[in-house]
Amino acid sequence: MSFITVNKVWKEYGDQVVLENLSLSVKKGEFCTLVGASGCGKSTFLKMLLGQETQTRGELLLEGETFPGEPDRNRGIVFQRYSVFPHLTVRQNVLMGLELEQKPWLGKLFGGARREALEKVEAMLESVGLGPSAHKWPHELSGGMQQRLAIAQSLIMRPRVLLLDEPFGALDPGIRADMHDLLLKLWRETGTTIFMVTHDLKEGFHLGTRLLVFDKVRNDPHEPQAYGATITYDLPIGRTNSKLLDDINQSLKETARSQAA
Incomplete structure (x- = not known):
């Protein structure tokens, strides 16, 4: 099929x-x-x-x-213009999707669920070359790095x-x-x-x-x-x-x- x-x-x-x-x-x-x-x-x-x-x-x-x-x-999407949240760090940008999926009302994870989500986020950031930039703000990144972040945001949801x-x-x-x-x-x-x-x-x-x-x-x-x-x-x-x-x-x-x- x-x-x-x-x-x-x-x-x-x-x-x-x-x-x-x-x-x-x-x-x-x-x-x-x-x-x-x-x-x-x-x-x-x-x-x-x-x-x-x-x-x-x-x-x-x-x-x-x-x-x-x-x-x-x-279904994930990435546009030409970087669709990232300027008020969140690189790590927080990627984590947000997992938090909203599991806790749509609170938007926050705690305890073991948060640790598991952060492990996935760290692995994704490493795979797109953003591991050393996890604590940076989007405006501190180059255009190419911001686009890497946008791709990570989409792919973290598998x-x-x-x-x-x-x-x-x-x-x-x-x-x-x-x-x-x-x-x-x-x-x-x-x-x-x-x-x-x-x-x-x-x-x-x-x-x-x-x-x-x-x-x-x-x-x-x-x-x-x-x-x-x-x-x-x-x-x-x-x-x-x-x-x-x-x-x-x-x-x-x-x-x-x-x-x-």
């Missing part, structure tokens, strides 16, 4: 069609990278997987069951699905390369199923086991909102060639030009 099934999914806002007729089957542990022109619905698709948005038509299934209607611990919305877009190239290595390391260790939006085609091929290209196949200049994007390429990484990459790049550039016209 497929881990995640997307069956003829559409997303519309009134007369605006954002996504149309998406169909996809994803196995547990796959790393899917999503590329496409700005505004073609990649982030909207992530929001549907997270539970922030509901499809207009079609089915979205997790192991054969309808996706939960609201975000839960099984989500079954990790959603990344351009998580490295604001980082310098050298820091991005370090973050790539970190993400691949954590993915191999946890076996989490990952969906990652990126505008960098090379990044998509470097990180993913599967590249999903979102693009509009139908355009009407008189009704630009009448048609939505769909998945035009679904590529297993390692089975592509330079001509295909050129074709994808050209297709995305043509879409961007038509949107700007």
Whole structure:
């Protein structure tokens, strides 16, 4: 059985069609990278997987069951902007998720439960390279370190699905390369199923086991909102060639030009 099934999914806002007729089957542990022109619905698709948005038509299934209607611990997300709490230390930021899960009213753990949670937090901080920074405040961290913290916040909950919305877009190239290595390391260790939006085609091929290209196949200049994007390429990484990459790049550039016209 497929881990995640997307069956003829559409997303519309009134007369605006954002996504149309998406169909996809994803196995547990796959790393899917999503590329496409700005505004073609990649982030909207992530929001549907997270539970922030509901499809207009079609089915979205997790192991054969309808996706939960609201975000839960099984789905973690990391955005381009660092989603950390500035009034909490690094350790407290990562601990908060465990505390709220076990003690949603008090938001605090005590005794053995707290010691066990802190052991998990320390292990997670070490795995993302933040062990020596556990007592620092987020504003004392570099951009790359803050993004490591955001990833730790998500992974401490052991989500079954990790959603990344351009998580490295604001980082310098050298820091991005370090973050790539970190993400691949954590993915191999946890076996989490990952969906990652990126505008960098090379990044998509470097990180993913599967590249999903979102693009509009139908355009009407008189009704630009009448048609939505769909998945035009679904590529297993390692089975592509330079001509295909050129074709994808050209297709995305043509879409961007038509949107700007």
